[in-house]
Amino acid sequence: MLGALLLFSLLLPLLFIFFKSKSKSDAKSAPKSYPIIGTYLSVYANRHRLNEWTSDAVHNSPTLTFLVRRPFGQTRVITGNPSVVQHILKTNFSTYGKGMFRSTLLDLLGDGIFNVDGDEWKFQRQLSSHEFNTKSLRHFVEHVVDSELNERLIPILTTAAANDTVLDLQDILQRFAFDNICKIAFGHDPAYLTPSLPQAKFAVAFDDAVRISSERFRVSTPLLWKIKRFLNMGSEKRLKEAVSEVREFAKKILDEKKQELSDKSSIQSVDLLSRFISSGHSDDNFVTDIVISFILAGRDTTSAALTWFFWLLYKNPAVESEIVKEINGKSDSAVYDDVKEMVYTHASLCESMRFYPPIPVDTKTAVADDILPEGTVVKKGMVVTYHPYAMGRSEKLWGGDWMEFRPERWFEKEEGTDDVRFKARDPYTYPVFQAGPRICLGKDMAFLQMKRVVAGVLRQFKVVPVDDGREPVFVAALTSKMIGGFPVKIKERK
Secondary structure (H helix, E strand, O other): OOOHHHHHHHHHHHHHHHHHHOOOOOOOOOOEOOOOEEHHHHHHHHHOOOHHHHHHHHOOOOOOOOEEEOHHHHHEEEEEEEHHHHHHHHEEEEEHOHHHHHEEEHHOOOOOOHHHHHHHHHHHHHHHHHHHHHHHHHHHHHHHHHHHHHHHHHHOOOOOOOOHOOOEHHHHHHHHHHHHHHHHHOOOOOOOOOOOOOOOOHHHHHHHHHHHHHHHOOOHHHHHHHHHEEEEEEOOOHHHHHHHHHHHHHHHHHHHHHHHOOOOOOOOOOOOOHHHHOOOOOHHHHHHHHHHHHHHHHHHHHHHHHHHHHHHHHHHHHHHHHHHHHHOOOOOOOOOHHHOOOHHHHHHHHHHHHHHOEEEOEEEEEEEEOOOOOOEEEEEOOOOEEEHHHHHHOOOHOOOOOOOOHHHEOOOOHHHHHOEEEEEOOOOOOOOOHHHHOOOOHHHHHHHHHHHHHHHHOOOEEEEOOOOOOOOOOOOOOOEEEEOOEEEEEEEEO
């Protein structure tokens, strides 16, 4: 069996070459499917742009839903249909669990909140929710984010502006978000955003672990990466090493927190990690999984959103001018209340994430047979993927001007006046923060952090891409990235 699978994996590219000239379907047709290998040829031909290819296929479907038939009869549903998204995330929530997502990411995320269902998920969510009340959010903005901004980020940008040096803003924002999530969730300051920009072993390992884990979703059959893992070879060998380094870092944070909680003379912090330890869960592996999940959420999503936001602002100077005008109407410190009231900036961030959602696709697995609202029959064990990236670029959902970066689309006139107010889209048309029972707990925290960063940076600086704004290459791992980073120069705002 093992030999047959290895032989098949070697023959697949040859099959692609053989059938390529016979399957010249245009870009607007459904992916061509063949016996045994399914739609593998289309997948292989687009292997370097799978996110864009699946997005195009969603747009070209009358129902915004299509099927990918993988080798050996596996079928996956990919959708950008809001009624389907509502069905799997809310209406029929109990039918769609982590399934394939869990098994694929188990080595990295273990039993953390993003990789479990049922009572285990409910417990972690309930305990985590205390971290996101108004008091915690105010403290987060006025103390954690503000100190990281004023004591670390702004000085680094000031030095770069004075010396006309190039910074990788993607890396800078990841460091900023990493320090923040560690402080607020674990009471730990890794001091990753310092003038020397230290190359932390953990950060390299974490990036490798996320990248390789996400690549597992792209192989023609999960058996291939499982064989590599069993043989401890290639990327799977590196993943094992990287996960070990990540868990070692998380375990160090856990041990420090346990020591703090056992030291009666110390001033004990009340953070997410303290709550989990105090809840009676003494299993180190379980709590370590929680630490890793929150690092992934707090470090990668907000930094990805801000990275693409600053690029889009450079491409849309009129929007940047409006944001700066709004910022200058607030106090220099732009504390909690001021940040909350930055509605044009809020709309601009929503518009940016419409184009570049931090999590471009998400996947569920059916635990029972079902029928989707637009008629697709789903069998138990089938994977259903919803596609925020495709949805944000759909003319059917956003109109003929979908390609325009226009924050004004997020406002509506108040009845009987000329005043406008922010109007959120329903979360099933705009599932950037998921929706239904699993809607992102950190949504408000993410917006507050992003708006505080935008206010602090744009009040003083202009961010200028060194490649004159040519669109960076988008890569969809577990979160959105720019290949090669985001090199920029920082200019003092006159």
